[in-house]
Amino acid sequence: MPNCPKCGNKESLPTRTFSVIVEPTKGERGMTERRVGMYTCSNCGMKFPTVISKQRYLIVAEDQLKTIQDELSSVKKGNEDLSARVKGMADQQRDLESSVERAAKANEVRRLQTKLSELEDFVQYLRKEKGELEQKVSKLR
Numbered sequence: 001m002p003n004c005p006k007c008g009n010k011e012s013l014p015t016r017t018f019s020v021i022v023e024p025t026k027g028e029r030g031m032t033e034r035r036v037g038m039y040t041c042s043n044c045g046m047k048f049p050t051v052i053s054k055q056r057y058l059i060v061a062e063d064q065l066k067t068i069q070d071e072l073s074s075v076k077k078g079n080e081d082l083s084a085r086v087k088g089m090a091d092q093q094r095d096l097e098s099s100v101e102r103a104a105k106a107n108e109v110r111r112l113q114t115k116l117s118e119l120e121d122f123v124q125y126l127r128k129e130k131g132e133l134e135q136k137v138s139k140l141r
């Protein structure tokens with residue numbers, strides 16, 4: 001909401017709006033479109049303009065714009081491919097993790113089986129020892 005430059009009264013609605021195209025000043029590129037609102041102070045009647053918004057336009061050759069658009073769409077395509085590959089890699093990683101888990105479980109089972117057969121051998125050995133000792137004891141009687 002602009003203020004009246006004469007009396008400072010706030011005005012909310014312009015009496016009319018229009019656009020002006022402003023040529024670039026030195027060192028600037030492109031054109032600027034300014035939307036200007038004309039206000040009439042409801043207090044003192046002063047008419048004054050205010051810039052409502054600005055939009056800058058760069059002049060680009062059609063061929064160049066086409067090239068930029070083509071490059072942009074190929075970058076987008078590349079991005080999509082990359083995303084798909086990343087997703088594929090994440091899936092592979094999950095599969096790998098679960099097969100590592102399975103392998104670790106299988107290893108643990110093998111380790112326990114080995115331990116079990118070692119214990120069975122030891123029990124057998126102890127039974128044999130026991131038998132021999134019992135024989136020795138019976139000879140001593």
Ligand SMILES: [Zn+2]
Pocket residue numbers: 004005006007008009041042043044045046
């Ligand atoms: Zn005024």
